[in-house]
Amino acid sequence: MLKAVILIGGPQKGTRFRPLSFEVPKPLFPVAGVPMIQHHIEACAQVPGMQEILLIGFYQPDEALTRFLEAAQQEFHLPVRYLQEFAPLGTGGGLYHFRDQILAGGPEAFFVLNADVCSDFPLSAMLDAHRHQPHPFLLLGTTANRTQSLNYGCIVENPQTHEVLHYVEKPSTFVSDVINCGIYLFSPEALKPLGDVFQRNQQDGQLCLPLGEDSSGLWRGAGTIRLEQDVFSALAGQGQIYVYLTEGIWSQIKSAGSALYASRLYLGQYQLTHPERLAKHTPGGPRIRGNVYIHPTAKVAPSAVLGPNVSIGEGVTVGEGVRLRESIVLHGATLQEHTCVLHSIVGWGSTVGRWARVEGTPNDPNPNDPRAHMDSESLFKDGKLLPAITILGCRVRIPAEVLILNSIVLPHKELSRSFTNQIIL
């Protein structure tokens, strides 16, 4: 019997995902047509013996989340429950806090998945490895190039045994090109070291020792446990942590730009996993180039040309002669005739006028480097906005015939002219 825990974080997290995270919790942002964490849940549900999926985070449960949970339970015939933390407890605090819920029913092991990753989730392979040689912690690892590895948790492994000898979160100098994917398989014993960290933190708290700030700048309360630093770094080299290396697709989804990239990866996966989700050219339908997702309720004019990597959400209207490439169009948006949308995310209910052009600049990983990942993007460099994908927030109105290039438009703006390289408050 198996369980899975998905760490969905909370509203204080995911600020790099603004303005899209204003409207919907980031874990529910649609990537390749479905909410980000639905990809996780689908992967978990396919593992034989999966009994329950728990979401841990500190979002106030809202209507969107409730509806998502209900839909997921129905679709996968599994209990999918949300466990809300009383405070942000870090990546490990919630696991320890809800240990009774996780261990209820006596699972053989449980998966722990970060919500903000995109992957083909080789969960069955990890489970096989675990059953072959059980250890408390099994991490999914992948390779990165030397410079980019510094942005991730770096793993030094024993190449024969795959034991994790050394673990450093975001090192300042090169440690290893094997990085942590944020996807784990824990055995029930794994909660023991978490408990040790908790106890130690409690004692430190009673001694009024400052716990300091963690790397994200958040003040850590006594219940906070950072899986990476407090557990993996501490236990590395003690025969408890092992790594399973994957060559499959993997990317973080920190920013809107990486959501677009993840969308492309997932749409590619659909060829194998969900061919029915990929739009095909039908008589009287739009022209499709490459992998495209179109929600069944969307109205797309036959003279529109879509793809590659385009996701059209629920109730979207795409007018005659519209061109869409490398873009996500969210629920209820309208693209009027002859618009051209490239490398952009069009927010919920936004309208793009006739002959307008909405264009961004992709920051995709170097396609010639198989180990390259999305750069951890900062919006600015030397005080200047870096060219990136264009994002239209919720209910933005773009007038006819203007150009919106490399810009971020915050929700509910009505623009009256062209903008280039700007954040429009």
Added chain:
Amino acid sequence: MLGRRRPCHVHASRLARPDSRHCRPEFRASRPPSGVAYWFVAAWDPALGKTERTRQRQSWSVWQVKGAGPGTTAGVRGGSRPGGPQTPRSPGLILQPPAGAMKALILVGGYGTRLRPLTLSIPKPLVDFCNKPILLHQVEALAAAGVDHVILAVSYMSQVLEKEMKAQEQRLGIRISMSHEEEPLGTAGPLALARDLLSETADPFFVLNSDVICDFPFQAMVQFHRHHGQEGSILVRDQVFLLILPPPMPSLSQPPALNCPLMLWVQSCRVTKVEEPSKYGVVVCEADTGRIHRFVEKPQVFVSNKINAGMYILSPAVLRRIQLQPTSIEKEIFPVMAKEGQLYAMELQGFWMDIGQPKDFLTGMCLFLQSLRQKQPEQLCSGPGIVGNVLVDPSARIGQNCSIGPNVSLGPGVVVEDGVCIRRCTVLRDAHIRSHSWLESCIVGWRCRVGQWVRMENVTVLGEDVIVNDELYLNGASVLPHKSIGESVPEPRIIM
């Protein structure tokens, strides 16, 4: 700013030095084409001064061109190449125009560098402005005003120009001859070069800068000139400091905002400073008679808002003031004439534009089309998808669901596919604009292919036969001929 702009002093010494580069091969050839030799001998007079001899040499091609018929350009170009003109012609034929008719000298001049990349393919006077070569606008207006002999003072790609103008000669029933200067002669020198032609009769003649477009008031100029009876008349216009451009047409999809619409309208007007105060020559004249007291070329301080429009009528007596050497009519001749009370100014009504560079070319097109709207509205296009003043050649084809205009001219053979939006553009002959593209303030060169969903704006100029791939954005790009563009140009630059 008008007409030729090459530094004259550089060439002054060269002019007197008969080195081989500046000497037509015929002069050195042992056996020149007989037509040329004939005239050369006839004109040769040992008593002529050095300058005069240079003049003869300079003006030689005028006669040769006139003497030889169409198809003899090879002879002009290649000198004594076999197959050149062999038939002797009498130059006297040219030297006797019908009495009473007027002549005009158009300063065609230089390389037209300001209108590149278009002028890399053909000489500037032949670039179509509103579907008619720039030069032809003037020549036709001159012909309509009774001018029967137009002399083109040229220095660059004159063979192409000559061939083209030969075809017009018959159509318009006038004579067009070329006065080929081998050295840049400024704005006055070409008058001296064509002295013989211009002084045949006592009638005044027109002198025009070539890249000026307006409602040419040539007949009124003649009347004005005859009325005051002095040596020269120049056309002047009021200087435009600011141009207020109203916002683009509101589209149906975007109804105008209801709160304070006037304020919004004013806010969205664009105000452009169109002219530098010191860019042109200005005149100070008597308001009632037009008599010019002062003529100041490119003043540093404000003198007057009456500025030289680049069109003159001069009596042959003016020719005595001009030597055959690089001379600026604005700097050296007019100020003197003004001082002597020989120069009068006539005010131009209506629009005026120097269309020598792409930005002004487009502005001039807007003004010209508006003038056409008032005078010959039947020439403008109307119908579904046509907005405002649009000129479409009958052989151009426009697809469905387009929005063309305001201020667009589409040349012969142009194809505009479905769903294209074009505003304030000139599209030249045989260009092809593919579906769903959006163009504003562009000049699309001959035989260009603009892909689907392309956005071009901000005075993007495509030279001849440029290919713009699908979905690109060109902002103020200046693209040289025969290029294929595969990447967007987000900031204005030149694509070599």
